[in-house]
Amino acid sequence: MAEAGTEKLIAELKARAAALGFDAFGIAPADARPDLPEKLRLALAAGWHADMDWMADTEARRGDPRQLWADARSVILLGVNYGPQTDPMALLAEPGVGIISAYARNRDYHDIIKGRLKELAGLLARRSGAEVKVFVDTAPLMEKPLAEAAGLGWQGKHSVLVSRDFGSWLFLGAILTSADLPADRAHPESCGSCTKCLDICPTNAFPAPFRLDARKCLAYYSVEHKGPIPREFRAPMANRIYGCDDCLAVCPWNKFASVSREARLRSRPELERPNLADLVQLDDEGFRTLFAGSPVKRIGHARFLRNVLIGIGNSGDPSLVPAVIARLTDPSPLVRGAAIWALRRLDPARAESLRLDSQAREGDSSVRDEWAGVL
Known part of the structure; x- marks a missing residue:
């Protein structure tokens, strides 16, 4: 696809993503994070996955999107803001109230986002002729480091993606494609000397x-x-x-x-x-x-x-x-x-x-x- 045609396609994809309710959009090469296999190996060797054995069972595919799908050339990362209306920690002062994590207080985000991803992926497939696959935390794909590579934000010291625009409140979805798309610039880590997320943890996790x-x-x-x-x-x-x-x-x-x-x-x-x-x-x-x-x-x-x-x-x-x-x-x-x-x-x-x-x-x-x- 010619450069002008590619630019037009990306502009159309971004516009459609926004219309579908996505708040963040970025593209990374499928091989953008060659460091992931070793990082994952060390985490699993240390036992940090607890009894989530599925993480170890899918180690090879989890560390490299191309192991998950050999034809993958690019990854489109999408984010949806789920910023809560109130401070989730305020309820700690009310011990008779049960605290449910902000992401789980309404519909399952998998159900909401997956249909939108399929629609956007379908648009990409029709315009480019490329193959596509969609993922919403349902396959061994490491969305957070890929989202960092795609410029959506950076993985904070708490390991969650942090965005300049949406803080720590982004749901992530991904589209793998065989299309070779122009990549966005990776976002630099911007936590600085702050350790608030580490210090607040009640169990030193x-x-x-x-x-x-x-x-x-x-x-x-x-x-x-x-x-x-x-x-x-x-x-x-x-x-x-x-x-x-x-x-x-x-x-x-x-x-x-x-x-x-x-x-x-x-x-x-x-x-x-x-x-x-x-x-x-x-x-x-x-x-x-x-x-x-x-x-x-x-x-x-x-x-x-x-x-x-x-x-x-x-x-x-x-x-x-x-x-x-x-x-x-x-x-x-x-x-x-x-x-x-x-x-x-x-x-x-x-x-x-x-x-x-x-x-x-x-x-x-x-x-x-x-x-x-x-x-």
Whole structure:
């Protein structure tokens, strides 16, 4: 394609992307980050992926887009601003309220963005004759470093992409294409001497700037981890019941960010400040109804109640003891174990009075260990 034709195509793609609701657009060569395989290897060797084994299983493809698709020549990176209306950290002062990460308070962004990416990719394919593939955090593609290479921003010391225009609040999507498109200039790292995102972390999950150890990350434990929350991370979870926005919310670049113009990415009122007392009462149907279309639904009812009960244990509210006791007989061992911990926090004497009989009748070893104080 002639240079003038390419420029016209890029201008058309940018205009269409903006019309579709994308707030950021950039292009990088598929081989823009030859450093990624080694960085990924070191992170996996250090165990920073915790039990997310799929990261290790897809290491070769994850480190190089051309391993994912040999014909890839360029990557178009798109960003959608999901800047929240309020400071996500403000709710830490209200222990009876469950904190849901800003990105999960409305429709699943995968569902919103993927259709738009397909439309934009289709336009590129029609105009250029090139092949295209779209990705929204659903394949082993490292969108954040590629977005840095495409000029959308830079990976901050908290490992999340930071934008001069949108702070730490950008959803990312990518289009791989066989077209050889002109690349944008990579964005330089611009954190300077600031360490606010590292200092705010309640569990010291950053072994070094630009490095995240999921084994200490509350977002990992509340969203990805399938077992009981390790005891040392339960009190630090406070009332965070899905995700943790602290390192994002404290970023100074957020002062330039605007609230999302995308209504479907703004908080649903019922998910902005839900009461733990109400959430712990949800049955599976109620859980599915409340979180229909939200990423929260993906963790399932039992893991959600696990998180809620940890929040209740941290609430200091004795009025929640009856609701906690009701969950001691929940069908899920994960829920029963979290209820034991919450009861011990709120009413140690009542927990001790129930311990021997409950422990003797308990068929799950992890729950027996919880009664014994092992976990």
